[in-house]
Amino acid sequence: MNEIIINALLLLGLLGGVMAVILFFVAQKFKVIEDPRIDQVDEALPKANCGGCGYPGCRNFAEVCVKSASERQSLEGLNCPVGGNAVMKQVAAILELEVADVEPQIAVVRCNGTHNNHPSRVSYEGASSCAFAHNLFGGEGGCQYSCLGLGDCVVSCDFDAIHMDAATGLPVVNDKCVACGACVKACPRNIIELRPKGKKDRRIFVSCVNKDKGGIAKKNCEVACIGCSKCFQVCPYDAITMADNLAYIDAEKCKLCRKCVEVCPTNSIHEINFPARKLKVETGDGAVAAEAAAARKAEKVVKEKPASTEPEKPSEPTA
Amino acid sequence: MKLKTFALGGVHPEEHKLSANAPITLLPLPAQLIVPLGQNLGAPPKPLVKKGDEVKTGQLIARGEAFISANLHSPATGKVLKVDDAPDASGYRRPAVFIDVSGEDEWAEGINNTDELITRLDFSREEIINKVKEAGIVGLGGATFPTHVKLMLPPGKKADYLLINGVECEPYLTSDHRMMLEKAQEIMQGIRLMMIALDVKKAIIGVENNKPDAIAHLAAMALSHPGISVQALYVKYPQGGEKQLIKALVNREVPSGKLPIEVGCVVSNVGTAFAVYEAVTKNKPLIERVVTITGLELARPSNFMVRIGTPIAKLIEAAGGLPEGTGKIINGGPMMGKAMTNPEVPIIKGSSGILIMPGKLSSRKHPQPCIRCSKCTTVCPMGLEPFLLAKLSKLERYEDTEKEQIMDCIECGSCQYTCPSSLPLLDYLRLGKFRTGQMIRNRK
Numbered sequence: 159m160n161e162i163i164i165n166a167l168l169l170l171g172l173l174g175g176v177m178a179v180i181l182f183f184v185a186q187k188f189k190v191i192e193d194p195r196i197d198q199v200d201e202a203l204p205k206a207n208c209g210g211c212g213y214p215g216c217r218n219f220a221e222v223c224v225k226s227a228s229e230r231q232s233l234e235g236l237n238c239p240v241g242g243n244a245v246m247k248q249v250a251a252i253l254e255l256e257v258a259d260v261e262p263q264i265a266v267v268r269c270n271g272t273h274n275n276h277p278s279r280v281s282y283e284g285a286s287s288c289a290f291a292h293n294l295f296g297g298e299g300g301c302q303y304s305c306l307g308l309g310d311c312v313v314s315c316d317f318d319a320i321h322m323d324a325a326t327g328l329p330v331v332n333d334k335c336v337a338c339g340a341c342v343k344a345c346p347r348n349i350i351e352l353r354p355k356g357k358k359d360r361r362i363f364v365s366c367v368n369k370d371k372g373g374i375a376k377k378n379c380e381v382a383c384i385g386c387s388k389c390f391q392v393c394p395y396d397a398i399t400m401a402d403n404l405a406y407i408d409a410e411k412c413k414l415c416r417k418c419v420e421v422c423p424t425n426s427i428h429e430i431n432f433p434a435r436k437l438k439v440e441t442g443d444g445a446v447a448a449e450a451a452a453a454r455k456a457e458k459v460v461k462e463k464p465a466s467t468e469p470e471k472p473s474e475p476t477a
Numbered sequence: 478m479k480l481k482t483f484a485l486g487g488v489h490p491e492e493h494k495l496s497a498n499a500p501i502t503l504l505p506l507p508a509q510l511i512v513p514l515g516q517n518l519g520a521p522p523k524p525l526v527k528k529g530d531e532v533k534t535g536q537l538i539a540r541g542e543a544f545i546s547a548n549l550h551s552p553a554t555g556k557v558l559k560v561d562d563a564p565d566a567s568g569y570r571r572p573a574v575f576i577d578v579s580g581e582d583e584w585a586e587g588i589n590n591t592d593e594l595i596t597r598l599d600f601s602r603e604e605i606i607n608k609v610k611e612a613g614i615v616g617l618g619g620a621t622f623p624t625h626v627k628l629m630l631p632p633g634k635k636a637d638y639l640l641i642n643g644v645e646c647e648p649y650l651t652s653d654h655r656m657m658l659e660k661a662q663e664i665m666q667g668i669r670l671m672m673i674a675l676d677v678k679k680a681i682i683g684v685e686n687n688k689p690d691a692i693a694h695l696a697a698m699a700l701s702h703p704g705i706s707v708q709a710l711y712v713k714y715p716q717g718g719e720k721q722l723i724k725a726l727v728n729r730e731v732p733s734g735k736l737p738i739e740v741g742c743v744v745s746n747v748g749t750a751f752a753v754y755e756a757v758t759k760n761k762p763l764i765e766r767v768v769t770i771t772g773l774e775l776a777r778p779s780n781f782m783v784r785i786g787t788p789i790a791k792l793i794e795a796a797g798g799l800p801e802g803t804g805k806i807i808n809g810g811p812m813m814g815k816a817m818t819n820p821e822v823p824i825i826k827g828s829s830g831i832l833i834m835p836g837k838l839s840s841r842k843h844p845q846p847c848i849r850c851s852k853c854t855t856v857c858p859m860g861l862e863p864f865l866l867a868k869l870s871k872l873e874r875y876e877d878t879e880k881e882q883i884m885d886c887i888e889c890g891s892c893q894y895t896c897p898s899s900l901p902l903l904d905y906l907r908l909g910k911f912r913t914g915q916m917i918r919n920r921k
């Protein structure tokens with residue numbers, strides 16, 4: 159009896175000993191030398207694993223940072239949008255480098271085709287997925303560039319930063335947005351764009367991506383950019399470019415003077431977080447136009463939305 | 478005798494062939510035609526006309542230059558108003574030629590526009606393929622694959638059978654049925670010509686057993702045409718699918734991702750056979766087709782011979798106007814057709830029918846959770862697992878959908894039709910198929 163126990167102990171002990179020796183040498187041979195700074199950088203990152211930096215996960219970003227630091231002694235082009243400048247400073251401190259401040263960004267929804275502005279002519283009842291609806295048809299209101307309102311962006315957001323507004327049928331971005339870019343990728347119509355947050359959170363952008371000719375765009379949507387170039391002409395800083403009947407404001411060049419907002423005949427240029435402007439009594443042409451547009455818009459809101467239960471409503475032949 | 482059919486799955490939707498007894502009537506020309514350029518599968522043809530040009534009926538207005546592309550001809554005599562974007566049935570704006578019709582047809586040179594039957598068969602292979610190519614003929618069953626490409630067999634391949642699709646398994650639609658009854662002689666000639674082009678000895682016309690008059694009529698005709706036979710088929714949707722028809726008629730299975738020629742078959746629609754006949758013997762390009770307009774509450778469900786580019790609203794008008802309480806206007810049949818966003822869109826080469834659905838029948842039921850009944854798997858004619866594919870597509874796991882063979886899905890809609898939980902299975906399958914296809918193309 160005792161003999162069996164002793165034999166077993168000896169055998170297992172011996173086996174364990176041999177394995178230990180083998181493992182020791184294997185561990186020596188295949189030792190992975192990892193820069194300890196990777197762990198430190200990883201520790202400093204927010205661990206959101208959102209992919210906003212362009213790399214698959216925080217760990218990978220940490221590795222890239224360390225690699226970049228040792229190879230080219232800089233962190234240029236690397237940014238963690240979630241952590242922002244504070245985290246990047248920490249990372250830079252760990253790697254004993256300097257890092258320039260990056261302007262924080264935020265997701266901007268460039269469509270204002272609300273139920274009132276862009277009334278539905280047909281009603282969609284298929285799978286609630288923008289990606290599918292985009293492949294299937296042009297959109298309920300006729301604008302083939304408009305927001306489909308089925309919330310692929312909301313599903314894609316890990317930060318609870320974008321929600322559908324039931325009243326307008328459009329997504330709304332809140333302060334939690336970290337500019338990771340998930341919604342930008344999720345949107346099949348490329349409506350959402352990452353733009354600089356701006357001083358005091360003030361932003362000016364063209365809230366439309368419609369590339370149709372003015373008449374067609376306007377017929378579908380009250381607030382579409384009709385490509386009239388008025389903003390392009392009035393901009394003193396060359397920040398506005400016109401392409402495919404659509405204006406685009408370059409946020410880098412824009413000095414937030416709001417002249418373009420005033421001249422836009424369809425109110426498609428939006429200003430965010432600006433104080434209410436003083437009513438200009440001395441009339442520049444632009445102010446009149448802006449006022450008239452505002453009045454038209456107010457009138458539009460009062461109008462009742464046409465019933466959308468009847469999916470097919472004949473539209474006039476296209477001009 | 479037991480009727481032939483395909484092996485896997487299939488469903489039995491109500492037939493509702495309301496317009497089966499309505500003879501094909503000519504629809505008068507509208508004042509304006511909108512002829513979209515992209516009417517065929519593959520690359521759209523390049524326009525040859527510009528604003529202000531006078532065009533004659535049958536004149537070439539756009540040339541298909543790519544390998545898979547088809548020519549486009551003016552469906553009427555008139556003036557080109559403009560070449561501009563026009564919304565298609567899905568609501569997207571795509572390039573089209575707008576033609577102001579001036580009135581009487583003035584046919585382009587060399588086109589024989591009579592109804593006489595020409596039984597000439599002394600055409601060479603190249604001659605037939607060239608004429609079909611010139612005439613811009615595409616598969617009229619709905620897929621709009623350029624027919625001349627189909628007739629040019631890839632090198633080293635040999636066709637054993639030409640299978641003619643007269644199944645028309647979609648409920649409501651009757652355009653092929655009427656063609657088989659009224660144009661049987663011409664269809665037979667068209668089949669003979671395609672047999673010469675493909676160098677095959679046997680052609681089988683597959684017709685579902687719910688069209689006994691067509692079967693009897695064609696069988697009587699076939700007696701005088703050696704090599705052509707008519708096969709009655711058990712009624713089951715989607716028998717008109719290419720792969721299903723091959724399985725039903727000659728019991729061969731097309732391998733995954735391959736074309737029917739792999740198993741020695743070429744499949745073509747009866748309408749296409751008619752178009753081939755007209756193109757080869759009469760030099761007549763594809764400028765008109767038979768379109769069924771039907772619906773339970775429609776005053777006069779009919780079959781019209783319609784010029785390409787006629788607005789669908791004109792057909793609805795001719796069939797008695799849009800009934801009160803219409804819910805959907807569907808481009809195609811109820812199973813595979815898609816609801817249109819605008820009735821002003823034109824008839825194109827691929828439009829086989831327009832279905833007017835009453836509001837109370839047209840809305841979908843609210844989706845419930847999947848109860849794992851596996852009905853979708855049972856009815857899938859391709860042997861796929863739609864519930865799984867839909868789920869994977871929803872989760873954006875496109876590598877898994879590829880492994881589960883989503884690219885074999887023929888989008889017949891049997892799964893969604895049979896689902897007791899009214900899940901939008903086909904919607905997600907279509908999305909998954911599109912995305913998976915994109916992924917595979919990007920890999921190359």
